[in-house]
Amino acid sequence: MFKKDIYDLLAEDVDRISFGFPKSYFRLDKKLLKKIFTPEHAKVFVQMKQGYVTAKQHAEQNNISEAEAKAHLDAMANKGLIFRRHRGENDEYHKHPFVMGFLEFQVNNPDKSWLLATSLYMITSKFGKRMSQTMPFYRTVPMHKEFLEGSKIMPYDDIEAILDKHTRFGVAPCMCRKMQRLDPKFKCIHPSETCIVTDDYATFYIETGLGREITKEEALAILREGENDGRVINVTNSQDGENICSCCACGCGILTLRTRYPGPANDLWSNHYSEVDLSKCVKCGLCVKKCPFNYIKMTKEGIEIDQKHCLGCGLCIAACHQKAIVLKHKPNLYTPPETYDGAIEIWQNITKKDYNKYK
Ligand code: SF4
Ligand code: SF4
Ligand code: SF4
Structure with a gap:
């Protein structure tokens, strides 16, 4: 007892x-x-x-x-x-x-x-x-690897390669939007059923009724539909990308931290940022409207991207008919832990070490 x-x-x-x-x-x-x-x-x-x-x-x-x-x-x-x-x-x-x-x-x-x-x-x-001061929970990966110019995407950042690692897929309702929608003033246009789970997680979600089974192609389609309504692909921060979220800046508990606080948030990571070729830009402003975090400004010369904060999601690139924006690799590429279980252990060790800071 x-x-x-x-x-x-x-x-x-x-x-x-x-x-x-x-x-x-x-x-x-x-x-x-x-x-x-x-x-x-x-x-x-x-x-x-x-x-x-x-x-x-x-x-x-x-x-x-x-x-x-x-x-x-x-x-x-x-x-x-x-x-x-x-x-x-x-x-x-x-x-x-x-x-x-x-x-x-x-x-x-x-x-x-x-x-x-x-x-x-x-x-x-x-x-x-605590979450924002340890190793990032999520990694934002681009909608399409073709958006990257001049270098090859790492397999753990390529959404198709991540899905190819898995054999079973499920989709579940988004918990963040569900919590936010309890507030009648919350106006989120994004769909609810957007959280992709794979392999053991897919089996667990399907068996326990948390989600339903889908194919790999359906999973990719759900993630890429985010191009239309402004959702970003975030994978749990491991190379196996066990769980893949399709997050909006209005509803996601983690993304809202980025828009609420001006400083660089550490709770998300990305190996990419976007860059504009001003000679191709016709100042239509579509990319400005598309960036969920307002990281693009219109100036007299054309657009200006806040590259320090840009997550390299690729939504602005998908919006640009002039193909004026491309993705670039950050100079120091970040290699995530191999598995989600390994990531849990790292978060645990960091939190344990700095426990007194976050009590
Ligand atoms: S992290 Fe994103 S997709 Fe996942 S539950 Fe939150 S908003 Fe939904
Ligand atoms: S969408 Fe393309 S053309 Fe339009 S403002 Fe943005 S970069 Fe320029
Ligand atoms: S500027 Fe905004 S929309 Fe474009 S890649 Fe960066 S975060 Fe995404």
Whole structure:
């Protein structure tokens, strides 16, 4: 038996994973957990070892029967409290972080008060600060590799090559827009079903009803439709690009940080920026309207791009009929960690090291 309140223990445990889950005013963090974890599920989460575990391993570690362990772990996976993947005969379970993890896995949770409290937590806690000061969570990749001039795109930045690495695909509703749409004043024109999940994540989303199965071609089409309504392709910051978002600057929790704060945000990364050939520019202004972050200004001579902040998404290039804009590689190319699991470990180590800064 635990001496401390199980939800305090759970909050502390979640705070040790990836970017963590810092305490907030009025202990909203604890209240959020209480609404989705039963005391029994909170106990199982705390007892789970970090990394992937089978029901057999969890049973041995906690002195319970394998059948009991499996029943708990499956019930929690089906409620989106932990992640599950299949390996041969076995199922493996993983306590994922708050983001990307059990927050996104609540996308179909009908309890609006939970979503509202989560939005409030995001604004009032130091979670955003932690996220923006460690290794970037997302990498923005261009809509088309052909936009890049003079050099070859890296395979981990080529959206088609990223999709080619995977064999199963799913699409789920966008959690950020869902939370924002609780506010009746929020006017977002972008579609809801835009979050692409692959392989083990696709299987998990499909099995638990979080999303539906699609083909690779459909996944690419959903991402590239963003050219029309101004969505940017963001992949979780690993070479395998397990999860791919199609984000708008009005709804996305991470992109809005870029438009809200003037300084360079570290929560997104890109290996590219755009450059204009003014001799081709006819000053039509289409690219100015298209950049979701207002990084393009019209001047007497033609357009001016804020290259320091540009994410190299390619939306302005798609809008320009004169082919006056191209993408360039940044001088020092960034190589992301190979896998998403590896990225979780890096975020966790950075947060642990600087923990006192973000308490
Ligand atoms: S990160 Fe972007 S696509 Fe993903 S849930 Fe947020 S807005 Fe939606
Ligand atoms: S869309 Fe092309 S032609 Fe029009 S202002 Fe932008 S760069 Fe110039
Ligand atoms: S200027 Fe804006 S639209 Fe163009 S690539 Fe950069 S961020 Fe994207």
